[in-house]
Amino acid sequence: MVQKIPASGLENAGGNFKNIFINGDMRIAQRATSATTITNFSYQTIDRLGGMENTDGTATLERHSMSDADEATTGQKFAALFKCTGTDSSIGAAQYAGVYQHIEAQNLQHLNYGTSAAKDLTLSFWVKSNTTGTYSIGMSKADSTAYYIALTYTIDSADTWEKKVIHISPTAGSTSLITGANGVINNDNGNGFNMFIYTALGSNYHTASPNTWSSSAIYGTSDQPNLMSSTSNNWYITGLQLEVGDTASDFEHLPFDVQLQRCHRYYYQMGPGAQYDPFMVGSSDGSNNCYGMVHFPVKMRGDPTLTTSGTSADYCVFQGGHNPFPCDAGPTSNTINTYGMRIFFTCTGDLAVGEAGECLTYNSSGYLGFDAEL
Numbered sequence: 001m002v003q004k005i006p007a008s009g010l011e012n013a014g015g016n017f018k019n020i021f022i023n024g025d026m027r028i029a030q031r032a033t034s035a036t037t038i039t040n041f042s043y044q045t046i047d048r049l050g051g052m053e054n055t056d057g058t059a060t061l062e063r064h065s066m067s068d069a070d071e072a073t074t075g076q077k078f079a080a081l082f083k084c085t086g087t088d089s090s091i092g093a094a095q096y097a098g099v100y101q102h103i104e105a106q107n108l109q110h111l112n113y114g115t116s117a118a119k120d121l122t123l124s125f126w127v128k129s130n131t132t133g134t135y136s137i138g139m140s141k142a143d144s145t146a147y148y149i150a151l152t153y154t155i156d157s158a159d160t161w162e163k164k165v166i167h168i169s170p171t172a173g174s175t176s177l178i179t180g181a182n183g184v185i186n187n188d189n190g191n192g193f194n195m196f197i198y199t200a201l202g203s204n205y206h207t208a209s210p211n212t213w214s215s216s217a218i219y220g221t222s223d224q225p226n227l228m229s230s231t232s233n234n235w236y237i238t239g240l241q242l243e244v245g246d247t248a249s250d251f252e253h254l255p256f257d258v259q260l261q262r263c264h265r266y267y268y269q270m271g272p273g274a275q276y277d278p279f280m281v282g283s284s285d286g287s288n289n290c291y292g293m294v295h296f297p298v299k300m301r302g303d304p305t306l307t308t309s310g311t312s313a314d315y316c317v318f319q320g321g322h323n324p325f326p327c328d329a330g331p332t333s334n335t336i337n338t339y340g341m342r343i344f345f346t347c348t349g350d351l352a353v354g355e356a357g358e359c360l361t362y363n364s365s366g367y368l369g370f371d372a373e374l
Contacts, residue, residue, distance in 0.1 A: 019252045020108070020193075021101060022262045023048045024125075024240035026063055026078040030269040031369070035060040035083065041100070043373055046080055047263040049240075050373075053097045055200060057228040058086035061099065064236060073161045074126040075251060079238035082199055088228040091200050096219075097228055098198040099237070102374035104301060105143055105185050105192030110244065113141065114184025118170035123151070123195075124248035128161045129235040131227055136220020138196040138205065139168065145182035149173075150210040150218045163239075165248045173212025189301050191374045195242070199227040199235050264298045266374070271367035272309070276324065279359045279368055280343070282317070284351035288325075290317045292359045295340040300372040306333040306341065307369035314366035317347050319357040325349045326362055341370060 028047040036044045038051035038059050045051075051061040064081040071077055080099060088095070111119045123137070137151040149172060153164040170178040177183055185192045198220055207218035227233040239251045254262075270279055282292030296304075308314075308331060315331055316324040325347035335342040345359050361367075 016252070017254075018243045018249070020103060020242040021048070021195075021240045022266075023259055024238075025076050025251070025253065025259075026080050026238055027256065028260050028263045029063045030263065030267060033063040035062040035081075037085070038097075043267065047267060048101055049080055050100045050102075051082075052100055052196065055088040055091060055095045055097055055228050057084060057088035059084050059097055059199075059228065066238075070161060074163075074238055076126065076238040079126075079236045082227070082235045084228050084231050084233045087231060088200075089226070091202050091226050091228065093202045093204045095200065095202040096196075096198060096205065097200040098196060100194065100196045101240075102191050103193040103195070104374060105190050106187050108185045108192040109187055111185065113170065113178055114144075114181055116179050118179045118183065119244045120170065120246045121168040122243055122245055122248045123166040123168060124164065124239070124241050124251075125237055126161050126163050126239045127153070127155060127235070127237050128159060129155050129227070129233070130158050131225050131233055131235070132156060132158055133225040134221065134223035136198045136201050136224045137166070138194075138198065138219025140194045140196075140217075141178070141183065141185060142191040142194060143186045144184055145177075145215070147177045147183065147213050147215060148218050149213050150207045150220050152210050152221055152223070167246055171213075173209065173214075175213045177213045177215065197237065198224055200224065261298055264296070265301050265372070267369065267371055268296055268300070268304075269367055269369045270294070271361055272365055273361060275361060275363050276316075276318070277361045279361070282345070282357050282359050284317075284319065284357055288347045288349060288351060289344050290319075290347065290351060290357045290359060291334070291342060291344045293340055293342050294368065294370070296338070296370065300338045300370065301374070302372045303336045303338055304341065304370040304372040306331070306343065307371055309365050309367060311365070312346075314362055315345055316360050316362040317345050317351065317357045318360055319351050324360065324362065325351065331359070331368065338372070343368070
């Protein structure tokens with residue numbers, strides 16, 4: 001008998017989907033793969049892995065393609081690469097840099113937080129940097145009462161891939177914060193967990209007692225190296241896995257299409273592509289507007305916002321035997337829900353009343369992005 005996999009591809013089928021992180025192998029990068037300057041708390045390259053940077057320097061994040069030797073060591077084809085591009089030799093008390101992932105609350109219900117049966121977790125990953133030392137990871141439970149735990153790991157050898165495994169107990173530090181009623185994670189589409197992995201961290205967020213749950217916003221220790229101190233500094237991470245239990249299992253490699261579908265719940269992008277690549281078919285209103293509907297490939301986490309190239313001239317409408325009409329405004333969103341979005345394009349010339357039109361890219365820069373990130 002052949003087991004039928006659920007249509008969404010996301011339900012647990014025979015014990016799959018143990019990794020709480022989405023896209024921990026860094027394969028999906030809808031927005032970009034090349035080095036992009038980090039805007040603090042934003043997703044700009046690798047899906048579900050955001051960048052943090054609020055120092056007096058600058059840094060980039062990119063998807064790095066592994067060499068054969070690196071792949072043989074880590075089992076991964078890609079890694080996230082953080083590079084310092086502008087220095088800050090003295091990190092301020094409230095400053096920090098690194099990467100993060102926010103985790104949807106309803107994906108965490110099996111942890112039983114807020115009860116005496118709260119589960120142990122194990123975090124594992126591969127990391128490499130030219131800078132050795134004891135690095136910080138901050139984890140916070142966002143719902144109801146917020147609780148925090150500072151974790152550490154050590155890079156022992158420069159420029160060498162090392163695997164790290166960190167155990168996270170619900171009673172770490174002999175506290176009952178997570179197992180008490182205020183430890184609950186709400187069963188909704190909001191933010192349940194935050195995981196912050198630092199490359200620099202100011203003293204406001206340091207603790208002398210790592211691996212202890214706290215009600216104070218602590219995220220690391222004073223041992224954290226400052227990778228913003230030199231433009232020669234770099235830091236790589238891949239194979240991010242967070243799973244139930246007190247030991248690390250092999251990394252869970254999901255099929256590409258399934259991982260892409262999981263990412264689409266938070267961000268879906270059409271384009272950029274070649275000139276005149278189509279987005280949708282629409283209908284004109286008799287003036288210079290063409291309306292079309294995009295149906296998302298999965299139900300998004302919430303009503304998304306539309307992101308575009310920011311230049312209306314990157315888009316056009318092709319109608320019948322006419323030449324493409326370049327846009328002089330938009331595209332902009334109209335009606336929105338978690339299943340689709342109505343979009344209209346405003347063109348430089350009048351369109352025929354009620355006639356269908358193809359909404360296209362006018363050049364290779366146009367894209368439509370739909371953002372429902374946490």
